[in-house]
Amino acid sequence: MTYLDHAATTPLHPAVADQLARDLAVLPEAGNPSSQHAAGRRAGALLSEARARLARALGVDTHEVLFTSGGTEADALVVAGRALAARRAGTEHPGLVVSAVEHPAVLDTARRAEEMLGARLTVLGVDAAGRVSAEALSAAVEPGTTALVSVMAANNETGAVEDLAGLVAAVRAHTGTARPGEPGWVAVHADAVAAVGRVAVDVHNWGLDAVSLSGHKLGAPVGTGALVLRREVTLVAPTGGGLQERGTRSGTQDVVGARALALAVELAVAERQEEAVRLEALRSRLLAGATVLEGVHATLPDDAAHLPGTAHLWVEDTDAEALLMALDLAGVEASAGSACHAGVFQPSEVVLAMGLGEEAARAPLRLSMGRTTTVEDIDRFLAVLPGAVDTARRARRGSSRYA
Template identity: 50%
Template sequence: MTYLDHAATTAPLPEAVEAFAREAGRLGNPSSLHAAGRAARASLETSRERIAAALGAEPTEVVLTSGGCEADTLAVVGGFLAAREADPARDVVALSAIEHPAVRDAADGLASRHGARRRVLPVTGDGVLDLDALAGLLAAEADGLAVVSVMAANNETGVVQPVEDVVRLVREAAGTRVLVHSDAVQALASAPVDFAASDLDALSLSGHKLGAPVGIGALLAQRTTPLARVQHGGGQERGVRSGTVPVALAAALAVAVEHAVASRVAEGARLAALREELEAEVRARIPDVRVSGAAVPRLPGFTHLVLPGADVDALLFLLDAAGVQASAGSACEAGVTQPSEVMLAMGEDERTARSVLRLTLGRTTTRDDVAELLAVLPEAVERARVVGRGR
């Protein structure tokens, strides 16, 4: 099997699995006051401290969640509701046109249920946020802005977004009144993250993209950032994310985050070299292929191919039958293949947006994996184009 879908989920890190197994045998709820509860709490807070130290945050800024989607929802919805409670005139949510479905759907829900005014910021043909559009929005509506959300790097193309510039522009126009959030779920393994230095109000991350088990993530949120509760219960995690905190999963997340930070430079260089080899060979074998975002900075493990005329459902089926596992885009779209929202935002038509292949490399990817892909991809594309011509 050749697995090239690490952006969907990556291979569990053995050290993270060991940390999980060790803590999973512990008895005690971290909210309990007896000895077992205190021991569980001590383990939980140690994990929180390790995550914070690795990412340039304070332990109190680490709000543990079930994953990246929940962290995004807490930032966007919780940030908006808190801002509007403080000032009813602040009812604008701004997001880039290429945000993860968790952010898009959160903004849609705020518009339909709470009357939020949703502003979608365009991107260039390379998939980079249009900063002039953001500047124009700030000039026109800074007083009404509640939340601005721009991802650190896109989850389909891997294109890195100008988050530093976003923070600077928002701070110049609105100071700290506007919550600035970034979904760093894909970026954290490959890009440096220093939460304090970033001046972001909130940043999302997900454990299973880093080698922790599915079911754990975090929202880094400044201590002064107001967030409203989006679910109710016992008031855990600063009172904004109720529910018994999973001690074992937190331990695994701490290990995975530390590993990602420690290996980032060397692993990034290795993946970039593999990607360059892959893209050069694909271009040689499929001359009309296009690589999305090739002219701008991308995460090193991402290759997003536009294969004109290829039916993506047929292509994925053919690759899977040949032992190569890949995807057409975000795995968070409930398994439904549809025109890529990201490609549409980049100015492509629906037919082109249905003819894309996302290949994402990870810790376990080798040159043999690349060779196995290249051995089957050209024929699979040709056969998928035959299917495409019949539709």
């Protein structure tokens, strides 16, 4: 099989797998990191070491790193936590400002906060490249009532990259303050799950207050992730429990997973620039070969900032389910977009927000590449794509006769 769905999950990095095997053989004897006896202290020391390593790799302070089960939990914690914190501070209807192309972990949590907590949700439109304008963001922020702005660093479907530094600067210029605790301060969060290890992410210099990341997108195991949270940012935990991670996230910490995440991020950051050159060449080869087919279009404009390993297409006169099935039968594994929404395929909210229309939203195709992707993988995809498109179109025409 040819695997072109690294944006959904990517194989374990060999070095991470080796470390996991060693840790699983030894660390279960280390104890609970919250325990005060010798075994617990050993586990706590290993957890602290992993936190410090991850912080160094991300260029943040150690105390800012909170371990989570992945990007979804990190996103949900910061969105719900900021709404709850604002309510506790006396804001009856805290404002949440998010983009229309956010991951469901942000959008769905914000919608639930609107429904259940009385939050005022503002969903920002995007341009044809899927990017938020600084002017629109400034207009949506209300100093004193907006609890959180959340705009993702790179889109998980299309691979479009946002100008986060510019967006944060626009928020600070509008509110007239850059530090938490000052009147009118607004917290800014970025889901960087798709961005970390693929493009440069500069949390402090961009002025971000919170950043989410996920391990299994980087070569760590599923169930690992982190929320980088500025010390001064207040979150109210939406659940009870031990509140181990700075009083925000309950549950016994996974020491083995934390160490695996730290190593995976270290490797991804160290290899990023060299890998980006290789993946950009593969992406260009894929797009050039695919878009010569009639009715096959690149979703992003040519000049749009993008992830080097994500190519996004849409195909006329077909639908995503039929196309993905045809590719799968031909030995190519790809996706239509986020793998986090299970069930029947729905038109892509991201593609609709970009203004490409219903037909494009029903027929997106995401080809995402990673460390194991080769030129042969791209050529295999290009070889089977014409037949898969033809099969999907015939299937659509056949089904429409009986609709």
